Amino acid sequence: MDNSAAGEHSGKNRIRRVVIAGGGTAGWVAAAALSTKLGELLDITLVESDAIGTVGVGEATIPPLRTFHHLLGIDEQAFMRATQATAKLGIAFENWGREGERYIHSFGKTGTSAWMCDFHHFWLRGKEMGFDSEFGEFCVEHQAAEAGRFATGPKSPLNFAYHLDATRYAAFLRTISEKHGVTRVEGKICDVRQNAHSGDIESLLLEGGEEIAGDLFIDCSGFRGLLIEKALGSGFEDWTHWLPSDSAVPLQTRATGPAMPYTRSIAESAGWRWRIPLQERVGNGLVYSSQYLSDEDATALLLERVDGEPLTDPRVIRFTTGRRKAAWKNNCIALGLASGFIEPLESTSIHLIVTGIVRLMQLFPFTGVESSLQEEYNRQTRVEMEDIRDFIVLHYHVNQREGDAFWDHCRQMAIPDSLAQRIELFRERAHAYQNNDELFRVDSWVQVMLGQGLQPESCHPVTQMMTRQEMQQLQTGLRARVAQSVNALPEHHAFIRQYCHAGDPVSA
Numbered sequence: 001m002d003n004s005a006a007g008e009h010s011g012k013n014r015i016r017r018v019v020i021a022g023g024g025t026a027g028w029v030a031a032a033a034l035s036t037k038l039g040e041l042l043d044i045t046l047v048e049s050d051a052i053g054t055v056g057v058g059e060a061t062i063p064p065l066r067t068f069h070h071l072l073g074i075d076e077q078a079f080m081r082a083t084q085a086t087a088k089l090g091i092a093f094e095n096w097g098r099e100g101e102r103y104i105h106s107f108g109k110t111g112t113s114a115w116m117c118d119f120h121h122f123w124l125r126g127k128e129m130g131f132d133s134e135f136g137e138f139c140v141e142h143q144a145a146e147a148g149r150f151a152t153g154p155k156s157p158l159n160f161a162y163h164l165d166a167t168r169y170a171a172f173l174r175t176i177s178e179k180h181g182v183t184r185v186e187g188k189i190c191d192v193r194q195n196a197h198s199g200d201i202e203s204l205l206l207e208g209g210e211e212i213a214g215d216l217f218i219d220c221s222g223f224r225g226l227l228i229e230k231a232l233g234s235g236f237e238d239w240t241h242w243l244p245s246d247s248a249v250p251l252q253t254r255a256t257g258p259a260m261p262y263t264r265s266i267a268e269s270a271g272w273r274w275r276i277p278l279q280e281r282v283g284n285g286l287v288y289s290s291q292y293l294s295d296e297d298a299t300a301l302l303l304e305r306v307d308g309e310p311l312t313d314p315r316v317i318r319f320t321t322g323r324r325k326a327a328w329k330n331n332c333i334a335l336g337l338a339s340g341f342i343e344p345l346e347s348t349s350i351h352l353i354v355t356g357i358v359r360l361m362q363l364f365p366f367t368g369v370e371s372s373l374q375e376e377y378n379r380q381t382r383v384e385m386e387d388i389r390d391f392i393v394l395h396y397h398v399n400q401r402e403g404d405a406f407w408d409h410c411r412q413m414a415i416p417d418s419l420a421q422r423i424e425l426f427r428e429r430a431h432a433y434q435n436n437d438e439l440f441r442v443d444s445w446v447q448v449m450l451g452q453g454l455q456p457e458s459c460h461p462v463t464q465m466m467t468r469q470e471m472q473q474l475q476t477g478l479r480a481r482v483a484q485s486v487n488a489l490p491e492h493h494a495f496i497r498q499y500c501h502a503g504d505p506v507s508a
Helices: 004-010 024-038 064-072 076-082 119-129 140-147 166-179 226-231 295-305 349-362 371-397 405-412 417-429 442-451 461-465 468-487 492-500
Strands: 017-021 043-048 086-088 090-094 102-106 161-163 183-186 189-194 201-206 211-213 216-219 236-238 247-254 263-268 271-277 281-288 322-324 332-334
Touching (some): 024 064, 024 349, 076 166, 119 461, 189 226, 226 332, 247 295, 271 295
Parallel strands (some): 017 043, 090 263
Antiparallel strands (some): 189 201, 201 211, 247 281, 263 271
């Protein structure tokens, strides 16, 4: 990638006018972050059209969103009330290893580790000794999820995330953004005007004739990539050969019972189905490969499987898994779907928006766009997305669902070398690791690999130094502490009702 012209041209120009192209979750996350933390240094304009719908189905999150909210000074109760949010302690994976099997990828830490090896080595040694325990028995979040219990506050031991209404979340962030000086312009972008010499974007032309000029542009235009791809031609790295699902059908239904504090992910013959409980309704959907399942059959399957009265009509969304070759090109940074897409299996979509805008604030080109800033931003973005990609591919590749053409393909397909090495390390030595700045922890990798049926051939030899009595004492003590913590928690639905009940009815 040659950024010399862009750097030479824009390095002399101070960056003050930031234009965000598109609203939705990505646009308003960017606007809220920039205006809250850098608002005194920037003039921020967000352009969106009410005539253009948003995907709006990213309703499950992961724990780092709480850190982002703390950074912005967001009141948790107000946020949860505004977005009809519930708590999420993890994801229950059903039928992923084999039909009828189930495991939970929780957000907690399991057991207690030694400096030489992690807890799962001791658990595996315990299995060899004849202790027939489940790995999740030693994790507070796992057991709280199973029991339907939850609380947050200074004394709560839980690491958690949220289920939320994505459309309401964007509206909530819009209020914060406008309070901090963001100008929203209604309009549909019909042309992107560029500098003839450098290729930098100079302005956006709207259908009504208005022209929005800026120094730096953030592309939140969704899959279209109106700025980063159509105008600047960033290029796209396609990961379909590793992640063959290319379609989704979302559907909202009325809640039929108390919300449990976890997402459900249920494997189907050619993909998987999600169930995300909010306060007054449930978000459902089916992710699938159109090569193995027709749109009509996918929609019929989803309608057959869901509980509760449908509140929306099912619609098919097409996507291609992969990433832009350059998330930052010239004076444009792509966020959200405009920067690429990794399917929502581990609820990373909103997280990638947040890390993208935080990364931009850390590398912000106040004195002009320089190639060194772009290269570092793009490097970090690439590594982050590749690490997440590998974790998602793991779920598909390590399966024993023999007889389903889709799952047979996933089990037999070639996988990235980086993932193949992780799998072999775990299979041979039960070794799991977390790279620097990698999102998913050792606990996450272990829970999924064990849950999918990947059985290590051996564990760390240091565990052989533990006697049977010591192993029994360890497991008994850990179980007791977990049970004590879980039993002290209220029921999830009761806590949500008193802590942040939205209080307004669901409308279709």
